[in-house]
Amino acid sequence: MKEPFNPFVINTYQGKEYFCDRENNLKTLISHIENDRNVVLYAWRRLGKSALIQRLFDELETSKDYETLYIDLLATQNIAEAIQAISSSIYEKYGKTSSGLSASIQKLLASIGATISFNVLSGTPELMLGINKSEQPSQSLSALGEFLLSRKKRIVIAIDEFQQISDYEDNKAEAVFRTWVQQIPEVRFIFSGSHRTLMEAMFTEKKRPFYQSSQLESLQPIALEAYTNFIIQHFQTAKKTIEPVSIEKIYTWSRGQTYTVQLVCNHLFANYKKVTDKDVDTVFNQILVQQQAIYANFQKMLTRVQWTVFRAIAKEEPLQNPLSKDFLTKHNLGAASTVSTALKALERLELVVKDEGNYLVHEVQLARWMASL
Ligand SMILES: Nc1ncnc2c1ncn2[C@@H]1O[C@H](COP(=O)(O)OP(=O)(O)OP(=O)(O)O)[C@@H](O)[C@H]1O
Numbered sequence: 001m002k003e004p005f006n007p008f009v010i011n012t013y014q015g016k017e018y019f020c021d022r023e024n025n026l027k028t029l030i031s032h033i034e035n036d037r038n039v040v041l042y043a044w045r046r047l048g049k050s051a052l053i054q055r056l057f058d059e060l061e062t063s064k065d066y067e068t069l070y071i072d073l074l075a076t077q078n079i080a081e082a083i084q085a086i087s088s089s090i091y092e093k094y095g096k097t098s099s100g101l102s103a104s105i106q107k108l109l110a111s112i113g114a115t116i117s118f119n120v121l122s123g124t125p126e127l128m129l130g131i132n133k134s135e136q137p138s139q140s141l142s143a144l145g146e147f148l149l150s151r152k153k154r155i156v157i158a159i160d161e162f163q164q165i166s167d168y169e170d171n172k173a174e175a176v177f178r179t180w181v182q183q184i185p186e187v188r189f190i191f192s193g194s195h196r197t198l199m200e201a202m203f204t205e206k207k208r209p210f211y212q213s214s215q216l217e218s219l220q221p222i223a224l225e226a227y228t229n230f231i232i233q234h235f236q237t238a239k240k241t242i243e244p245v246s247i248e249k250i251y252t253w254s255r256g257q258t259y260t261v262q263l264v265c266n267h268l269f270a271n272y273k274k275v276t277d278k279d280v281d282t283v284f285n286q287i288l289v290q291q292q293a294i295y296a297n298f299q300k301m302l303t304r305v306q307w308t309v310f311r312a313i314a315k316e317e318p319l320q321n322p323l324s325k326d327f328l329t330k331h332n333l334g335a336a337s338t339v340s341t342a343l344k345a346l347e348r349l350e351l352v353v354k355d356e357g358n359y360l361v362h363e364v365q366l367a368r369w370m371a372s373l
């Protein structure tokens with residue numbers, strides 16, 4: 001892995017040194033895995049689920065006791081695409097040997113009707129699922145499972161954006177996956193997702209196939225104290241300074257959301273040697289200006305009432321009672337029933353979320369922008 005130029009990484013996991021804390025989360029996850037328990041890792045957006053999985057995998061691979069597979073279902077629309085994502089990940093990990101494609105992988109790919117073709121532009125082999133030979137999804141999954149069981153080491157699979165399968169055209173996807181997971185009990189699964197309500201529903205509703213099948217781990221923001229130490233240490237290493245009060249200000253503005261804290265610190269680190277309170281405000285402002293064009297689209301996407309309610313919540317958050325007379329009059333929102341309908345739509349889109357009894361605009365930067373309108 002190449003060292004990043006800026007210690008406050010904003011793309012993906014770049015190694016332990018640039019990863020703040022989460023020691024307890026890591027311990028818990030390892031304990032689940034060492035005791036044969038599957039895990040659901042869920043949280044509000046951009047808190048660091050995917051990075052935590054990478055951090056965990058780094059640890060597991062270093063221990064040499066495990067092999068890890070990371071599968072992202074975000075772009076998948078149906079079971080066939082999910083199977084392709086799983087096969088690609090297996091192929092990336094095990095397919096290439098010094099003498100070409102490994103024989104066991106060749107056999108596996110043939111049995112699930114997958115073909116390898118060369119990308120003419122890059123010259124690299126790409127996995128294509130041969131449509132005409134396509135087997136039944138459950139048979140393909142069985143073949144993939146058998147391959148995984150044939151490995152000597154223990155396998156841990158993380159399926160990120162797992163809530164996606166509840167959106168597949170084929171409404172049997174959850175059941176098909178549940179059966180697969182049960183067929184390969186020696187393989188550990190981490191199901192992760194950024195749509196918190198969908199993830200919770202999949203694993204806690206009695207009628208759903210995954211009901212009570214895994215340990216639910218809800219990821220919380222990194223504690224302010226740990227984050228403060230981490231930020232100060234990276235500034236100090238570069239002979240720069242930032243005060244704990246500034247960090248607290250950043251943390252509150254970001255609602256403790258890892259991505260936003262990282263982004264603000266990334267800018268401050270890049271532009272200042274001795275960070276002042278004014279510099280922090282300047283960066284907040286720059287970040288919002290950069291996103292302005294994107295945020296303006298939200299207004300077009302929503303009905304007029306939805307937009308007004310949305311903006312009012314941003315201005316008042318954390319908001320306890322969106323139907324209270326005070327709130328309705330202050331923001332000229334009209335009848336409580338209209339607001340209630342708009343709110344339901346906003347919640348369904350996960351634009352507004354309810355966290356410990358308070359209504360919040362989910363995207364923290366968007367919230368800060370709307371509050372400033
Ligand atoms: N513990 C950490 N220390 C430092 N940076 C982190 C940490 N956790 C996450 N990050 C950074 O924060 C950003 C968001 O993290 P990540 O993408 O893992 O969040 P996520 O919860 O998976 O988001 P999404 O909801 O979009 O899937 C990334 O740039 C990541 O590198």
Ligand SMILES: [Mg+2]
Nearest residue numbers: 049050160194
């Ligand atoms: Mg993620």
